Amino acid sequence: MxxxxxxxxxxxxxxxxxxxxxxxxxxxxxxxxxxxxxxxxxxxxxxxxxxxxxxxxxxxxxxxxxASHARWRERLAALPGPVPARRFVEALLAEALPTDERSRAFHLVWTSYAVLAMTEPDLAAQPFVAGPRRLERQLAATLREAAGELPEGADPAAEAARLLALAHGLGTSVLVGQRTGDSAEAVLRYHVDRLFTRAEPA
Amino acid sequence: MxxxxxxxxxxxxxxxxxxxxxxxxxxxxxxxxxxxxxxxxxxxxxxxxxxxxxxxxxxxxxxxxxASHARWRERLAALPGPVPARRFVEALLAEALPTDERSRAFHLVWTSYAVLAMTEPDLAAQPFVAGPRRLERQLAATLREAAGELPEGADPAAEAARLLALAHGLGTSVLVGQRTGDSAEAVLRYHVDRLFTRAEPA
DNA sequence: TCCTTTGTGGTACCGATGTATCATAACTGG
DNA sequence: CCAGTTATGATACATCGGTACCACAAAGGA
CATH class of the missing domain: 1.10.10.60 (Homeodomain-like)
Structure with a gap:
């Protein structure tokens, strides 16, 4: 017992x-x-x-x-009621970077699994495809609703893909030790700034 | 013998x-x-x-x-004499995506090594840090020289980081089967278009 | 109360894998 | 032509890792 x-x-x-x-x-x-x-x-x-x-x-x-879903739910719940698109995006991306030790461990193991799944299709490759895909759709929808805050000519679907790929690429570069978490955050902020800027800055 | x-x-x-x-x-x-x-x-x-x-x-x-260096040298040599910044960037990024089978194999194995190096510091983690770092510096320099073609307020260093992280993130998503090589190329083109656009399109 | 289910420990077995050993060819320089 | 270095083959050895097997305790219901 x-x-x-x-x-x-x-x-x-x-x-x-x-x-x-x-x-x-x-x-x-x-x-x-x-x-x-x-x-x-x-x-x-x-x-x-x-x-x-x-x-x-x-x-x-x-x-x-x-565990990842749980953290994401918590982070969303911590946001006040009607979420501005930018806040939503920032919350999403904050979770995507391996900042603290706990997050680093998660991303490292997740990446290891993903690499394994690249050659072992039996090992449910599902999560590594369906997960990001769903996230991207959700993000694209959010951006589409917030089209007013985006520059003209911006394609929500492409922007969503860009955001996620960028976050993932930055995350990997942090994991491998190429750049610090802070510098990755800076690049991400730079990107989000430009995403939510309608016209050229004066 | x-x-x-x-x-x-x-x-x-x-x-x-x-x-x-x-x-x-x-x-x-x-x-x-x-x-x-x-x-x-x-x-x-x-x-x-x-x-x-x-x-x-x-x-x-x-x-x-x-082998990677050799391919990159070839691709550069194939470009005509004075290389416009945009062509340089496009050539760089074309190499960064796993398009054909050969390239896919290369990226897959490279990624496997990188993941291995994340926990095995004795296995020369060098290439995975120094390589991208050098590339990013080179790219930043190129962009700095071509500042005239970039939107105002664009930070060459940040743009270089963004380009490489984006390319890497897209490459991984192709490897894992989340998106096709064509769709990744499209997103990359979208990004480069916006990078080399000074003012809002009419 | 007894028997069945659940939980736990110890250990044996077999295949795979990195490495070491022994033997032997083939060519080379003197 | 003959040592000796280079190259190649076959195989042995020790370890490790996943899985299987056996024994037993502790409940829990009939």
């Missing part, structure tokens, strides 16, 4: 152990035994809660996805 | 085998034996030409880097 935690909690603890480990030592060094050690449980327990390694990886991916 | 090829050629052949394999089945399934099979040589030969696996990976990374 479980001492203090139930099934779902145990699974979450193990999944989080995997994420910590993968963020620290890379997804390639994620082994059943290593995950067990990181989570402070026995190998057998990892086997018990996740039948196979593939299942463990899959479940952890879902865990990551859910 | 080698039948028809010399030492350096053999090494190149094996490295290219590794790249093909990694592009097809992922870097995680790159093993000494698999590389040997892909290159059509015996395991012993891979061992002989590259003492250890780490050495093989490292050498292949250099191989990739060199």
């Amino acid at each position: 479980p001492r203090t935690v139930d099934h779902a909690q145990r699974r979450a603890m193990i999944a989080e152990g995997l994420v910590r480990l993968a963020a620290r030592e890379g997804l390639h060094s994620v082994t059943m035994r290593a995950v067990a050690a990181e989570a402070g449980v026995s190998l057998r327990l990892v086997q018990y809660y996740f039948e196979t390694k593939a299942a463990l990886l899959h479940a952890t991916l879902l865990h990551l996805e859910e | 080698p039948r028809t090829v010399d030492h350096a050629q053999r090494r190149a052949m094996i490295a290219e085998g590794l790249v093909r394999l990694a592009a097809r089945e992922g870097l995680h399934s790159v093993t000494m034996r698999a590389v040997a099979a892909e290159a059509g040589v015996s395991l012993r030969l891979v061992q002989y030409y590259f003492e250890t696996k780490a050495a093989l990976l490292h050498a292949t990374l250099l191989h990739l880097e060199e």
